[in-house]
Amino acid sequence: MKNAIIVSRDAHWRTVMEGTLLARGWRVASVEGFSEGDQPDAEHVHAILVDAASVDSNEVANWMKSGGDHLKVPLVMVPVLSELDALADTLDVPSAASKPSSGVVLRFWGVRGSIPTPGPNTAFYGGNTSCVELNVDNHSIILDAGSGIRMLGMDLMARAARAKEPLDMHLLISHTHWDHIQGLPFFVPAFIPNNRLHILGYSAVRHHLADVLAMQMEPTYFPVSMDDMPAHPDVQEVDDHFELGEVKVIAFFTNHPGRCAGFRFETRAGSVAYVSDNEINSEGQATHLPRETAQHLHDRMVETLHGVRILIHDAQYTRAEYKTKVGWGHSAFEDVVEMAGEAGVEHLVLFHHDPMRTDDGINKMVREARAFAAEKGFQIRIDAAREGMEIHL
Numbered sequence: 001m002k003n004a005i006i007v008s009r010d011a012h013w014r015t016v017m018e019g020t021l022l023a024r025g026w027r028v029a030s031v032e033g034f035s036e037g038d039q040p041d042a043e044h045v046h047a048i049l050v051d052a053a054s055v056d057s058n059e060v061a062n063w064m065k066s067g068g069d070h071l072k073v074p075l076v077m078v079p080v081l082s083e084l085d086a087l088a089d090t091l092d093v094p095s096a097a098s099k100p101s102s103g104v105v106l107r108f109w110g111v112r113g114s115i116p117t118p119g120p121n122t123a124f125y126g127g128n129t130s131c132v133e134l135n136v137d138n139h140s141i142i143l144d145a146g147s148g149i150r151m152l153g154m155d156l157m158a159r160a161a162r163a164k165e166p167l168d169m170h171l172l173i174s175h176t177h178w179d180h181i182q183g184l185p186f187f188v189p190a191f192i193p194n195n196r197l198h199i200l201g202y203s204a205v206r207h208h209l210a211d212v213l214a215m216q217m218e219p220t221y222f223p224v225s226m227d228d229m230p231a232h233p234d235v236q237e238v239d240d241h242f243e244l245g246e247v248k249v250i251a252f253f254t255n256h257p258g259r260c261a262g263f264r265f266e267t268r269a270g271s272v273a274y275v276s277d278n279e280i281n282s283e284g285q286a287t288h289l290p291r292e293t294a295q296h297l298h299d300r301m302v303e304t305l306h307g308v309r310i311l312i313h314d315a316q317y318t319r320a321e322y323k324t325k326v327g328w329g330h331s332a333f334e335d336v337v338e339m340a341g342e343a344g345v346e347h348l349v350l351f352h353h354d355p356m357r358t359d360d361g362i363n364k365m366v367r368e369a370r371a372f373a374a375e376k377g378f379q380i381r382i383d384a385a386r387e388g389m390e391i392h393l
């Protein structure tokens with residue numbers, strides 16, 4: 001683990017820089033400047049990154065003169081935030097880009113739970129609701145159709161234009177709560193005649209999946225019905241085991257009001273599991289399910305997730321917050337870390353962020369989750385899902 005100190009008087013700058021470095025596995029501390037009492041301690045540090053817009057270079061020069069010149073690590077004046085990713089690449093050794101491509105990529109298009117939350121306090125992690133793409137050799141397996149699917153649709157249109165070929169896509173729906181289907185009417189590729197969209201999921205409790213999806217496009221709610229979508233989406237209800245091309249899929253029930261599926265995918269480059277909405281009750285209380293049923297579901301899930309390489313899991317709450325949300329169908333990150341540790345997960349991606357969770361709050365959660373895992377002796381890489389994030393398997 002590498003350590004960085006970031007120096008800025010601008011809270012937004014600190015949040016964004018901290019998030020970028022955390023996402024790359026760095027440990028980060030921040031200070032506001034080089035004035036006395038607020039100087040970075042350069043022991044055991046691998047880089048110091050200074051916000052050139054809010055920290056005066058004379059201040060940096062004075063600090064260097066008064067002893068900071070013994071610094072053996074790079075001190076970088078960062079001109080603008082938009083160059084952050086390129087800068088972070090140069091600090092990362094070895095670069096992930098040098099790895100040969102397996103053709104399997106995970107992309108995050110919507111990472112928020114419950115309702116879209118645009119605004120300045122969520123700009124870094126993003127405010128769109130659930131949508132993740134598992135792309136295998138340019139074939140998209142789309143996980144959920146929250147508002148993030150709109151941007152994925154635009155990107156798929158651009159890819160199809162470059163390839164000069166129609167799109168053939170699979171969309172897996174975990175469940176039909178609004179934050180997982182509300183983007184579908186705005187998914188542009190479904191409005192292009194030669195494209196094919198196959199939708200898969202469990203049936204809902206009261207209705208078939210096809211009916212629930214069509215209902216949100218009835219004239220009261222939306223001007224175009226699902227039957228009039230030119231790509232003619234076909235909707236299939238799935239069993240516990242199925243295959244999408246070479247990818248083997250296991251579907252399983254999660255603990256969430258209504259009926260909600262989680263999925264485990266076996267790809268040639270390793271396994272991925274998507275559990276967007278799931279309640280873990282570590283104290284064995286009844287949730288919306290009776291205690292024994294919830295425990296049985298949990299034990300089966302740990303078995304199904306055993307040894308998975310990347311687990312994307314609901315981390316809507318902290319344990320303190322969860323106390324007043326028992327039965328709401330979501331987990332505290334501490335319980336997710338414990339389950340991931342028990343299941344031998346390699347890389348945990350915290351997902352379905354609470355609408356109230358700011359960028360600062362997510363950075364804090366990542367730091368606490370890593371500390372909690374270390375305390376428990378789990379060797380897990382932990383990150384928070386962020387819109388635009390890609391993981392090359």
Ligand SMILES: [Zn+2]
Binds near residue numbers: 113180277352
């Ligand atoms: Zn949800």
Ligand SMILES: [Zn+2]
Binds near residue numbers: 175177256277329
């Ligand atoms: Zn839900």
